[in-house]
Amino acid sequence: xxxxxxxxxxxxxxxxxxxxxxxxxxxxxxxxxxxxxxxxxxxxxxxxxxxxxxxxxxxxxxxxxxxxxxxxxxxxxxxxxxxxxxxxxxxxxxxxxxxxxxxxxxxxxxxxxxxxxxxxxxxxxxxxxxxxxxxxxxxxxxxxxxxxxxxxxxxxxxxxxxxxxxxxxxxxxxxxxxxxxxxxxxxxxxxxxxxxxxxxxxxxxxxxxxxxxxxxxxxxxxxxxxxxxxxxxxxxxxxxxxxxxxxxxxxxxxxxxxxxxxxxxxxxxxxxxxxxxxxxxxxxxxxxxx
Numbered sequence: 001x002x003x004x005x006x007x008x009x010x011x012x013x014x015x016x017x018x019x020x021x022x023x024x025x026x027x028x029x030x031x032x033x034x035x036x037x038x039x040x041x042x043x044x045x046x047x048x049x050x051x052x053x054x055x056x057x058x059x060x061x062x063x064x065x066x067x068x069x070x071x072x073x074x075x076x077x078x079x080x081x082x083x084x085x086x087x088x089x090x091x092x093x094x095x096x097x098x099x100x101x102x103x104x105x106x107x108x109x110x111x112x113x114x115x116x117x118x119x120x121x122x123x124x125x126x127x128x129x130x131x132x133x134x135x136x137x138x139x140x141x142x143x144x145x146x147x148x149x150x151x152x153x154x155x156x157x158x159x160x161x162x163x164x165x166x167x168x169x170x171x172x173x174x175x176x177x178x179x180x181x182x183x184x185x186x187x188x189x190x191x192x193x194x195x196x197x198x199x200x201x202x203x204x205x206x207x208x209x210x211x212x213x214x215x216x217x218x219x220x221x222x223x224x225x226x227x228x229x230x231x232x233x234x235x236x237x238x239x240x241x242x243x244x245x246x247x248x249x250x251x252x253x254x255x256x257x258x259x260x261x262x263x264x265x266x267x268x269x270x271x272x273x274x275x276x277x278x279x280x281x282x283x284x285x286x287x288x289x290x
Contacts, residue, residue, distance in 0.1 A: 008222040009230070015278060016230035017218065020238040022275040023079055025258030029268050031083050033261055044092060051084025053077075061169025067228035068286025072279065074172030075231065082177055091115030111198070111250065112191065120188045126181055133178075138163040141175070142220070143236075172232055179239045187246055198250050207244035214241035227286050 038046050054077045061073025094114035102112035133139065134147050138160050152159045190196050190203040197203065214237055221233040248254035257264040 006223060007225075009225055010222065012224070012227060012230045013218065013221045013234075015282065016221070016227065016234040017237055019231060019275065019278045019282065020075070020234040021241075022271050022278070023075075024238060024242050026268065026271055026275065027079055027083055028256075028258040029261035031087060032259065036262065044088075047084045047088035047092070049084070051081050051086075051088070054080030054082070054084060058169050058173040061173075062167045064169070066286055067168055067226060068231070068282055070168035071172050071228040071231045072282065074169035075176060075235065077169070078173040078176035081173070082180060086177075086181075087115060090119055094118050112188075116184070116188060119184055120192070122181070123185055126178075126185060129178065135159060168228060172235070175232060176235050176239075179236055183239050183243055183246075187243060187250075190247075191250065198247070203247060207247040210240050210243040214238075227282055231282070 034046060034050075035043065057077030057080065058074050059077075061070045061077065064070055064073060091113065092115075094117065099114035099118055101110045101114050102117060103109065104111050130144075133141075133144050134151070137144070139145065148156050148160055186206065190200070190206055191198045217233065217237040217240060221230055221237055224230045224233060245254060249256040249259075257267055261268045
């Protein structure tokens, strides 16, 4: 007798994927528009306020009811937190202490802004947090669970004895920050000519590998019946999928309209409206399921 065919939730996976995907260019556009709209101290205060609002949203999400709502609070909170307290702070200190941007040797155009050039210095902090997750946290993350199985083998239950308190909003918040942080570290190390360089074959191979891996993650996402779980898995799917887009854009093989949002305001507006409609839809469907 053939085994029962596992159900796939195509619409849930696609809708969740699109919600996170639309936020990637919109997040870039938000940072650039904020830079152009504000100058000096006003920009720094606004960026700090943005990060604070993001953190507050993730904390508020702990107290709301419903898995889908908690996930969305954590996700959008993480997006604002990363933009305000990570990207803007790297940019502020890089510019304050005179870090020069990386220029294209042929055109003289800026290819990497100063803040991103110093971001790889945070690798040690990222590793410290990952050590805590791998050794101290029983989690549903496939990446962390893989390392725990292969590092600890039969001693996994002895070393990683229990999960942390599970608050869906904060789980989503940390998931987004850790994965996007890892993505930035990966591409910045690849772009560095001391290591590889943006046109190095290995850098291209990294992009291809991420593109292929995103389909494997999406395949797992298809089997998730809950909206909240689908959105959380979409964070990994989209960020891994976005890595080759960043590499293609870096090499001018793809037009990055989100880097010039004022010239492409109509496209950005359409993305924003589509995102709002999808979020409203997810909230309604999540409430019906609760």
